[in-house]
Structures are given as structure tokens and as C-alpha cells.
Amino acid sequence: MLEVQDLRKRFGDKVALDGVGFAVRPGEMFGFVGANGAGKTTTMRIVMGVLDADSGEVRLDGKPLTYDSRRRFGYMPEERGLYQKMKVAEQVEYFGRLHGLGRAAARDAAGELIERLGISGRRDDAVETLSLGNQQRVQLAVALVHSPSVLVLDEPFSGLDPIAVDALADVLKDRCSSGVPVVFSSHQLELVEQLCDSVGIISGGRMVASGPVDELRDTEGRTLLKVVVRGASPGWADGLTGEVTTDGDRQVLLIESGDDQEILRSAVNAGEVEHFGRQRPTLAEIFREAVA
Amino acid sequence: MNGLWLVAGREIRTRIRTKGFLISLALSGLLVVALAFVPKLLSGQDAYEVAVVGAVPVAAADVTYTKYADEAGARKAVTDGDVDAALIDDQRVVSKGELDQRLGLLLESAHREGKIKASGLVITPLSVETGATAQYQSVRTGIATLLVMVLFFLLIYSAMYVAMGVVEEKGSRIVEILLAAVRPWQLLGGKIVGLGLLGLVNLAVVIGGGLIAATATGLAGDFPPGMAGIVISTVVWFVLGYAFFSVLAAAFGSLVSRQEEVNSVLTPMTMTMTITYLVAYFAAVEPEGTLARVLSLVPPFSSMVMPVRTAAADVPIAEIVLSAALMVVATVAVLLAGARVYNRAVVRTGARVKLAEVLR
Ligand SMILES: Nc1ncnc2c1ncn2[C@@H]1O[C@H](COP(=O)(O)OP(=O)(O)OP(=O)(O)O)[C@@H](O)[C@H]1O
Numbered sequence: 204m205l206e207v208q209d210l211r212k213r214f215g216d217k218v219a220l221d222g223v224g225f226a227v228r229p230g231e232m233f234g235f236v237g238a239n240g241a242g243k244t245t246t247m248r249i250v251m252g253v254l255d256a257d258s259g260e261v262r263l264d265g266k267p268l269t270y271d272s273r274r275r276f277g278y279m280p281e282e283r284g285l286y287q288k289m290k291v292a293e294q295v296e297y298f299g300r301l302h303g304l305g306r307a308a309a310r311d312a313a314g315e316l317i318e319r320l321g322i323s324g325r326r327d328d329a330v331e332t333l334s335l336g337n338q339q340r341v342q343l344a345v346a347l348v349h350s351p352s353v354l355v356l357d358e359p360f361s362g363l364d365p366i367a368v369d370a371l372a373d374v375l376k377d378r379c380s381s382g383v384p385v386v387f388s389s390h391q392l393e394l395v396e397q398l399c400d401s402v403g404i405i406s407g408g409r410m411v412a413s414g415p416v417d418e419l420r421d422t423e424g425r426t427l428l429k430v431v432v433r434g435a436s437p438g439w440a441d442g443l444t445g446e447v448t449t450d451g452d453r454q455v456l457l458i459e460s461g462d463d464q465e466i467l468r469s470a471v472n473a474g475e476v477e478h479f480g481r482q483r484p485t486l487a488e489i490f491r492e493a494v495a
Numbered sequence: 496m497n498g499l500w501l502v503a504g505r506e507i508r509t510r511i512r513t514k515g516f517l518i519s520l521a522l523s524g525l526l527v528v529a530l531a532f533v534p535k536l537l538s539g540q541d542a543y544e545v546a547v548v549g550a551v552p553v554a555a556a557d558v559t560y561t562k563y564a565d566e567a568g569a570r571k572a573v574t575d576g577d578v579d580a581a582l583i584d585d586q587r588v589v590s591k592g593e594l595d596q597r598l599g600l601l602l603e604s605a606h607r608e609g610k611i612k613a614s615g616l617v618i619t620p621l622s623v624e625t626g627a628t629a630q631y632q633s634v635r636t637g638i639a640t641l642l643v644m645v646l647f648f649l650l651i652y653s654a655m656y657v658a659m660g661v662v663e664e665k666g667s668r669i670v671e672i673l674l675a676a677v678r679p680w681q682l683l684g685g686k687i688v689g690l691g692l693l694g695l696v697n698l699a700v701v702i703g704g705g706l707i708a709a710t711a712t713g714l715a716g717d718f719p720p721g722m723a724g725i726v727i728s729t730v731v732w733f734v735l736g737y738a739f740f741s742v743l744a745a746a747f748g749s750l751v752s753r754q755e756e757v758n759s760v761l762t763p764m765t766m767t768m769t770i771t772y773l774v775a776y777f778a779a780v781e782p783e784g785t786l787a788r789v790l791s792l793v794p795p796f797s798s799m800v801m802p803v804r805t806a807a808a809d810v811p812i813a814e815i816v817l818s819a820a821l822m823v824v825a826t827v828a829v830l831l832a833g834a835r836v837y838n839r840a841v842v843r844t845g846a847r848v849k850l851a852e853v854l855r
């Protein structure tokens with residue numbers, strides 16, 4: 204289990220992290236979301252030891268991280284960096300070897316990842332000749348080549364086309380199901396919602412919510428009542444405090460649940476009720492509310 | 496250690512694939528070979544053939560006489576270039592263009608000697624005594640001067656490459672993932688070792704090329720005894736100097752994030768190297784001067800001045816040992832401070848990092 208405990212970090216007067224903490228279990232995919240400047244990158248750089256925290260700790264299976272435990276991590280920094288003049292396959296293999304793989308193992312692992320991430324046609328090209336998205340795939344291959352025991356990826360999906368997004372999601376799910384804790388940050392909330400077992404929302408250097416996606420949807424944000432009525436005359440809901448939108452001959456009412464039976468009665472009177480039920484907030488809605 | 500060698504291997508593979516490396520290697524080799532031929536070109540001819548008509552004069556060093564039956568035949572031989580000059584009746588000299596100055600002197604003195612001998616006068620030639628070192632002085636100075644150039648260019652060029660490599664990794668942020676895989680000392684050490692080995696290869700090409708060319712041109716015959724010692728000391732001092740300056744270059748380089756800033760941040764180092772170069776140049780000519788003697792002990796100046804002094808003159812062993820010991824101490828000190836600067840500065844991208852901040 205990867206545990207981040209009460210990290211604090213200032214840059215001069217600016218407080219970047221003000222007690223950030225979360226835990227990722229083996230085989231869990233953790234989505235790290237937050238507005239620009241919220242502190243995601245700073246947290247991940249501290250986890251990787253690129254930055255030192257002013258206080259707080261990062262533990263793996265109960266033990267503070269050391270150089271050797273971090274060496275088995277897979278890391279994708281926010282600012283991508285590769286040797287521009289080095290060939291794709293050679294570069295991925297080189298990083299495999301730096302992380303301790305033997306020559307043959309590194310070559311095999313590099314070949315397989317390059318294949319899976321869909322850049323096998325470019326394996327002998329210099330990185331600088333690849334498009335940005337393809338360079339990003341190389342960057343991912345570099346982070347994954349040594350079968351890391353923990354994955355820390357800073358915005359791994361940004362800049363990828365939908366096919367690459369699927370390929371990467373597949374690879375991550377694979378790694379996850381083999382028991383690896385995966386942490387990644389992203390601004391694509393639908394993707395996070397779809398992929399992650401849990402999420403952490405950070406705002407202004409503090410965790411404002413974290414936990415399994417399902418639990419968050421139950422406990423965070425407002426649960427609204429959604430009523431869809433067909434063929435109702437406009438203004439049927441004038442007495443109610445919800446929001447009405449019109450979609451063809453359907454009228455959709457979103458309303459804070461309260462006197463639900465009363466609402467249902469007026470809906471039935473107004474027209475044909477197509478849908479009546481509680482609607483849990485999406486991650487995006489929880490996010491907006493949490494960081495507001 | 497494995498990490499260090501992996502890094503070194505990559506540096507070597509990347510560098511030897513570049514055209515720049517191969518070109519500079521070839522050029523530096525060609526340069527010393529060319530220099531080995533210079534004395535031969537400058538010294539001009541060393542054997543002459545002279546056509547003789549009539550009386551044959553007294554033998555002269557480096558001159559072969561060939562008898563011709565008449566003046567016309569001798570003149571034709573001169574015009575055809577078969578002989579360098581013709582001597583007619585031990586009285587007149589005929590040459591095609593201007594008479595070679597040395598040949599003129601040789602013929603003149605042979606002529607006089609013949610006349611003096613004929614008069615019965617006996618002259619014993621002056622005997623010349625020289626000190627053992629003085630005998631090879633000009634050759635030693637020549638070798639030393641060449642060494643200054645070779646050491647200076649190889650050192651500054653290798654150190655520059657270390658700095659550029661450090662900045663490349665820092666600027667492209669690749670250092671963040673590198674340091675997730677290897678320790679800073681492995682990354683820095685691998686770069687320094689890899690590029691240093693290439694520097695040694697270049698040095699070997701220069702020395703080897705020079706020695707082979709010198710043997711081919713006969714220049715090697717004038718080499719002072721102890722040439723092997725000069726070669727070994729050059730290699731050892733190159734290693735020491737390189738260790739010192741490359742660590743310095745890496746430390747300064749790690750302060751900046753862009754290649755354009757490398758030159759300005761390295762200025763203190765290149766200035767030191769240039770001063771060292773000038774002093775070493777001076778030491779080649781005047782190896783026993785006070786400046787040369789003092790600075791051949793003071794690191795990092797000693798890294799160039801001492802090998803040059805050793806080549807140019809006989810330096811007491813004690814001085815060499817002292818100087819090497821001081822240089823090793825200085826190198827270790829630079830290594831400790833430089834590694835500290837590098838460790839702290841290399842992940843701090845953005846604006847130039849202040850040296851005082853990272854040394855604290
Ligand atoms: N090296 C630094 N020096 C000064 N301030 C910094 C530094 N790095 C980060 N900060 C500040 O720390 C805060 C958190 O930044 P961080 O990069 O962690 O945000 P983020 O959540 O990754 O944002 P984004 O979504 O834009 O990537 C920001 O206010 C930023 O300005």
C-alpha cells in the first residue's frame with residue numbers, strides 16, 4: 204500500500220501543499236484531480252523524491268520510501284523528457300536497463316510495450332522525429348518498461364488520441380490487476396470516473412475529498428431528483444424550485460429532493476412521466492462543488 | 496556501479512556516432528602528423544650532388560662529387576637537375592637558380608681546406624662540449640609546446656561536452672526520470688567516465704600518430720631518452736586535469752537549464768583553463784623560471800604546467816610527487832563540492848540557480 208501522509212511544502216511564501224494525504228491499495232487505481240496549481244505535480248514529485256517535503260511522509264507497505272524502493276516505481280513527470288536524438292526502442296530499452304533489467308529482458312519488455320502502445324512502426328526513429336502524442340507514448344513506455352511495483356503518472360492521458368487512450372487504459376488496468384498501486388493525475392474527469400477505483404480531489408494544497416468513486420458520489424455533492432415528463436405544458440413546474448430544461452416534447456426537471464411524493468403528483472398531473480428517480484452527482488459535479 | 500557503466504556506455508555510443516567526434520579525432524591526428532613533418536620541411540636538403548670538371552676538391556660533408564669530362568656536360572647536368580651544382584676546375588661554381596646557401600658554404604670551406612692543406616698548415620677543429628640536457632633542448636621544447644596545445648584542447652573540449660550533456664538532461668527534464676532509476680553520482684560519474692574515455696582515445700590517437708609520424712620522418716632519432724616517461728606523465732596528468740575540470744564543468748552546468756547559458760556559466764572555468772594554458776606555454780619555453788616552478792605545484796595549474804615542464808626539463812621526482820598529490824587532493828575537494836552542487840541544482844529547472852544557494 205502506498206500512503207501519502209500529511210505532506211507540507213512551501214515555495215518561499217507560497218504554500219503549495221498544506222497537509223496532503225491519501226492511500227492507494229495494491230491493485231487500486233487512484234485518480235488525482237484538482238484545478239491548475241492545486242498541488243498535484245508537487246505531491247507526485249515529492250512521492251518520487253524529486254522534491255523534498257517540508258514535512259510529512261510517503262510510505263510503501265508501512266516503510267518510508269528509500270532510493271531502492273523508489274527505483275522500482277514507474278514515473279511519468281509532468282514535463283516530459285526524453286533523449287531527443289536517441290532511437291525509440293533503444294531509449295525504452297536503456298531505461299529498462301537503468302532500472303536493473305538485464306539486456307535481453309529489457310529488449311523484450313521494450314519491444315512488447317512499443318507494440319502495445321502502437322508505435323512499433325517508429326521503433327528505429329529518433330524521438331525528435333515523432334509527433335508529440337507519439338513521443339508521449341514513448342514516455343509512457345519508458346515509465347512502464349521495468350514492470351514497476353508502483354506507478355506514479357502525472358497527466359498520462361493528456362495529448363493522446365482516443366485509440367492511444369484506450370491502449371494506455373488497457374495497460375494500466377493490466378498492471379493494476381497484477382497488484383500494482385497506480386496513481387495518476389488528470390483533468391479528464393469522465394475518464395477518471397470510468398477508470399479509477401478511488402479518487403482524491405485536491406484544492407489549494409489540501410485534500411477536499413477522497414475515497415472510492417461510488418462512496419463519493421453517495422456522500423459528496425447534492426443528490427438531485429430527476430423527473431422527465433412528456434407532453435407537459437410549459438410552466439407546469441412553476442411552483443417548484445428546480446431547474447427545468449426542454450428537450451423536444453420532453454421536459455426535464457432537476458430538483459433538490461424534498462417532498463418527493465408531492466413532486467411526483469404534480470408531474471403525473473402535468474403529463475406522461477417517463478423517468479422519476481434520484482440522480483447521483485457525476486465526478487465533474489462533485490469536483491466543481493468541492494473546489495468552488 | 497552497474498548504473499555508472501550503463502550511463503558511460505550510452506555517452507560513448509551516442510558520441511562516437513556523431514560526425515563531429517570522428518572529424519575532430521581525425522583532424523587532431525592529422526595535425527600532429529603534419530607537425531612531425533614540419534622540421535623536415537624547414538631543414539631543407541641534407542645531401543648534395545656536385546658535378547666536377549678537372550681537379551677534384553677535398554671531400555666535404557654531405558656532398559658527393561661526380562666527375563664529368565667537360566664543362567658542357569656538367570652544365571647540361573645542372574640544367575637537367577641531375578646535380579645541384581657544378582664545380583669547374585676548382586675555381587667556378589655553376590648552379591641552375593640561386594646556389595643553395597648551405598651547399599655554397601660547404602663548397603667554400605672544402606675549397607679553403609684544400610688550399611690550407613696544400614700550404615702544409617694543420618688546423619685542429621674546435622672541440623664542442625655540451626651538457627647532457629642541452630643536447631635535446633630544442634626537441635624537448637618542441638614536444639612540450641605541442642603538449643600544451645594538445646592538453647589544453649582536449650581538456651577544454653571534453654569538459655565542455657560534460658557541461659553540455661548535463662544541461663541537455665536538465666533542460667529536457669529527462670533528469671527527473673533518470674534520477675528515478677540511478678543515483679546522481681552514477682549519472683554524473685557515468686557521463687564523466689564515458690566522455691573521459693573518449694578523451695583518452697583522442698589523446699592516444701594524437702600521441703600514437705605523433706610517434707609514428709616522427710619515426711617515419713626520422714625525427715624520432717632526435718628524441719630525448721625517457722620519451723616513455725613523458726608519454727606516461729602526459730596521460731596521468733590528463734586524467735587528473737580532466738577529473739578536476741569535468742566535475743567543475745558539470746557543477747557549473749547544472750546551474751542552468753539552457754544550452755545558450757552554458758558558455759556564460761562556464762566562464763570562470765574557461766578563464767582558469769586559458770590562464771593555465773598561457774602559463775604552460777610559457778613553461779614550455781622557460782621550464783625553470785620561477786612562475787613555471789611555482790605554478791607546476793599549484794592545482795589546477797599544475798595539471799598542464801607540470802607535464803609540460805617535465806617534457807621540457809628534468810624535474811626532481813619529489814616535486815612531481817608533491818604536485819600530483821596536491822592535484823589529487825584538489826580533485827577530491829572539487830568532486831565533493833561539485834557533486835553537492837549537482838545533486839541540488841540539477842532538478843531545479845527554470846531560472847539560473849545561484850551557486851551560494853546550493854553550496855550551503
Ligand atoms: N518550483 C516552484 N517554485 C515556486 N512555486 C512552485 C514551484 N512548483 C510549484 N509551485 C507552486 O505550487 C503550486 C502547486 O503547483 P503544482 O504544479 O503542484 O500544481 P498542479 O496541481 O500540478 O497544477 P496543473 O494542473 O496546472 O499541473 C502552484 O501554486 C505553483 O505555482
Ligand SMILES: [Mg+2]
Pocket residue numbers: 243244245281357
Ligand atoms: Mg501539474
